[in-house]
Amino acid sequence: MSGPPIHCLLDCLAHLVRNRTDMDPRPIYLGVWNAPFIASEDGFSYYSEEIDPDIDLRRFEQLYGPCLTRWLEPQWEKEQKFAKLEEELSEAGESVSVIALVDLYYMPHSAICYGLKHLPHMLIVERGQDGSLRAVDPFFDWEGEITRSVLYEAFTCGGLSSGITIRLDKASEPSRFAAGEAFRMHFDLGASPLIQGVDDYLRHIEIGTPNYTAAKLYASIGQVGVIAKRWRGLGEVARYFADKGGEDGAPILEMLDQLLVKWENIVLVIVRLGVLGNHAKLTDARAKLAKLAELERDIRGALWTLFERWKEAGHERVI
Numbered sequence: 001m002s003g004p005p006i007h008c009l010l011d012c013l014a015h016l017v018r019n020r021t022d023m024d025p026r027p028i029y030l031g032v033w034n035a036p037f038i039a040s041e042d043g044f045s046y047y048s049e050e051i052d053p054d055i056d057l058r059r060f061e062q063l064y065g066p067c068l069t070r071w072l073e074p075q076w077e078k079e080q081k082f083a084k085l086e087e088e089l090s091e092a093g094e095s096v097s098v099i100a101l102v103d104l105y106y107m108p109h110s111a112i113c114y115g116l117k118h119l120p121h122m123l124i125v126e127r128g129q130d131g132s133l134r135a136v137d138p139f140f141d142w143e144g145e146i147t148r149s150v151l152y153e154a155f156t157c158g159g160l161s162s163g164i165t166i167r168l169d170k171a172s173e174p175s176r177f178a179a180g181e182a183f184r185m186h187f188d189l190g191a192s193p194l195i196q197g198v199d200d201y202l203r204h205i206e207i208g209t210p211n212y213t214a215a216k217l218y219a220s221i222g223q224v225g226v227i228a229k230r231w232r233g234l235g236e237v238a239r240y241f242a243d244k245g246g247e248d249g250a251p252i253l254e255m256l257d258q259l260l261v262k263w264e265n266i267v268l269v270i271v272r273l274g275v276l277g278n279h280a281k282l283t284d285a286r287a288k289l290a291k292l293a294e295l296e297r298d299i300r301g302a303l304w305t306l307f308e309r310w311k312e313a314g315h316e317r318v319i
Helices: 008-020 055-064 078-090 148-154 176-186 193-207 214-219 221-245 250-276 279-315
Strands: 038-040 043-045 068-070 096-103 120-127 133-137 142-146 163-167
Touching: 008 055, 008 096, 008 120, 038 193, 043 193, 043 214, 043 221, 055 068, 055 176, 078 096, 078 120, 078 163, 096 148, 133 148, 176 221, 176 279, 193 214, 193 221, 193 279, 214 221, 214 250, 221 250, 221 279, 250 279
Parallel strands: none
Antiparallel strands: 038 043, 068 163, 096 120, 096 163, 120 133, 133 142
């Protein structure tokens, strides 16, 4: 069983915690809505060599304890990297799992990328008792057998590579104190980085800043969509605080649904802008983004209130 698609690496970790332990996976998503991405004149990207790949792993271990091992060295040749992957798979089992970075261009289950575009993605890789290979992709809610040749081709993507082993027998339920500290550390009531970034890009188009074009923004709209899915992490955290604190998280979830619907409407405006080149809708799009920013701030404010009530209920004591 998988939750909603939010962030491919964190979804892998949450899937394993949810299905192979009795621990709560929802704290994994604390702060995911502010996960870094790249915004430039070329558009938006959820991945880059400039983004620290260990941020999410450090946050996970702050909550669940030291149970992760990164075992790839960037300077290794691909053959050496793949040999290490197979070595890690040979030691995996019920409490030990392997997560690897793949290129979706080579993964047949990805209808939007297979044979079309190169995009990095994290998924779980397993080896059966008969030696067969199996991939579990919580983000796309898919699992199935894959051949060694497909895995070899897909493993790594451009200059990016990652291999992680998680030992669930060394993990422990996050203390309520640790969850509270993680929330405070990664929470702010400021403007949404994504909304602000898209609005800034539209403003540059509007005033005619060189190299900022509707075509570039449209070309990266798929990656903008991947970044937007991280908002669903607000819902997972709201459910966590509501369930643990005896409160009602439904109002936040309803506002979050509104946010995602309104965001899709803005995406449609951007698509039309990119396809038709009609700049007349720029002002309207920016006005909608301003309204969306207000709604997103309301969600964050409500989440902070829910956190305060959870804390007051005595759920932040060290246990």
